[in-house]
Amino acid sequence: MSSTVRTAPRTAPPPRPAAGPVPFVDLVAQQREVDAEVQDGLREVLAGAAFVGGPRVSRFEADYAGYVGVGHCVGVASGTDALELALRAVGVGPGDEVVLPANTFIATAEAVSRIGATPVLVDVDPDHLLIDPDAVAAAVTPRTRVLIPVHLFGQSAFVEQLVPIAERAGLAIVEDAAQSQGARRHGRAAGSTGDAAATSFYPGKNLGAAGDAGAVLTDDDATAARVRALGNHGSEERYRHDVIGMNSRLDAVQAVVLHAKLARLEGWNRARRAAAGRYAELLADVDGLRLPVAAPGNEHVWHLYPVRVPDRDRVLEHLRSAGIGVGIHYPVPVHLTGAYAHLGHAPGAFPVAEEAASSMVSLPMFPHLTEDQQVRVADALRAALEA
Numbered sequence: 001m002s003s004t005v006r007t008a009p010r011t012a013p014p015p016r017p018a019a020g021p022v023p024f025v026d027l028v029a030q031q032r033e034v035d036a037e038v039q040d041g042l043r044e045v046l047a048g049a050a051f052v053g054g055p056r057v058s059r060f061e062a063d064y065a066g067y068v069g070v071g072h073c074v075g076v077a078s079g080t081d082a083l084e085l086a087l088r089a090v091g092v093g094p095g096d097e098v099v100l101p102a103n104t105f106i107a108t109a110e111a112v113s114r115i116g117a118t119p120v121l122v123d124v125d126p127d128h129l130l131i132d133p134d135a136v137a138a139a140v141t142p143r144t145r146v147l148i149p150v151h152l153f154g155q156s157a158f159v160e161q162l163v164p165i166a167e168r169a170g171l172a173i174v175e176d177a178a179q180s181q182g183a184r185r186h187g188r189a190a191g192s193t194g195d196a197a198a199t200s201f202y203p204g205k206n207l208g209a210a211g212d213a214g215a216v217l218t219d220d221d222a223t224a225a226r227v228r229a230l231g232n233h234g235s236e237e238r239y240r241h242d243v244i245g246m247n248s249r250l251d252a253v254q255a256v257v258l259h260a261k262l263a264r265l266e267g268w269n270r271a272r273r274a275a276a277g278r279y280a281e282l283l284a285d286v287d288g289l290r291l292p293v294a295a296p297g298n299e300h301v302w303h304l305y306p307v308r309v310p311d312r313d314r315v316l317e318h319l320r321s322a323g324i325g326v327g328i329h330y331p332v333p334v335h336l337t338g339a340y341a342h343l344g345h346a347p348g349a350f351p352v353a354e355e356a357a358s359s360m361v362s363l364p365m366f367p368h369l370t371e372d373q374q375v376r377v378a379d380a381l382r383a384a385l386e387a
């Protein structure tokens with residue numbers, strides 16, 4: 001009688017996430033969700049040949065103004081243009097000073113410089129890396145015209161502290177709301193608390209177009225009219241040009257994409273919030289890691305998820321070689337860039353921004369990020385920190 005070798009029944013091992021790279025963002029998954037609607041809209045735009053402005057643009061502008069809770073949304077060609085146009089519309093000109101944080105994307109400063117005004121940089125708070133209201137108060141001079149709170153990484157700056165500083169000094173507030181579509185502070189939407197706000201619909205933003213696009217938001221009729229005229233060659237009436245403007249208008253193609261994505265923005269922001277919560281759980285016990293946190297009163301929309309780590313460049317290399325898509329936001333604070341060397345700030349001028357620039361790593365963050373992908377990111381980060 002032949003004997004058969006019987007092996008003991010085995011319990012299946014717990015499923016491990018499939019190996020493979022994790023992208024930093026997945027815009028293809030977003031497009032898949034809106035594809036049918038976008039294709040229909042594009043066919044309509046192409047058939048009607050209303051490419052710049054037109055009913056699709058007006059409809060999106062009205063919808064987005066309603067979503068933010070302001071009277072006007074003026075679509076423009078980029079977030080950088082939106083900042084420049086908003087600054088010009090509230091009266092900033094050559095020689096004026098504009099206060100903004102050292103830890104921001106360079107576009108915030110660029111817009112100020114492009115109109116001949118001077119960016120006055122200040123540091124950010126150590127816990128959230130948002131513009132520090134005490135530093136703002138100390139930076140105001142008789143030449144200061146405007147203050148730009150940047151709602152960075154997806155959460156609002158401390159507007160309730162900034163507004164009184166601006167009021168006391170007679171400054172306008174132009175919010176940089178490029179990274180904060182859907183964010184709220186004490187119930188008020190980012191982009192609705194200043195004299196005007198600029199937002200960017202760059203494809204990777206929480207509300208992203210299929211190319212460059214942006215908008216100015218304001219409650220003030222005159223500011224909205226000025227932005228619209230300045231972005232249309234300084235013209236309110238065809239071929240009448242009372243001021244020197246520029247060409248910065250929203251395309252109908254972008255309005256189609258933005259309309260479809262706006263309908264999903266709240267759900268996508270909820271998914272980002274859930275992903276941020278999962279990272280916080282997965283990474284809670286990792287030594288040496290500093291996780292991003294929402295300031296009390298903020299409804300964060302997690303445009304980015306920047307953690308702070310020791311020996312950042314080594315950790316970055318380790319994550320990259322494990323196939324994890326990562327970024328740095330931002331590796332060089334504005335004052336230490338070549339473009340702003342002329343401001344004359346030495347290293348050490350804005351220590352919080354500088355420390356953050358040398359220790360931040362932005363982990364993958366997008367609405368379609370799966371739990372398996374997050375486990376892979378967390379495992380790779382843990383291994384990188386323990387290596």
Ligand SMILES: Cc1ncc(COP(=O)(O)O)c(C=O)c1O
Pocket residue numbers: 078079080081104105107108150176178179199200201202212213214
């Ligand atoms: C904080 C901030 N401000 C301004 C901008 C400029 O926007 P855009 O790239 O659409 O010109 C961006 C986006 O890149 C940004 O992140």
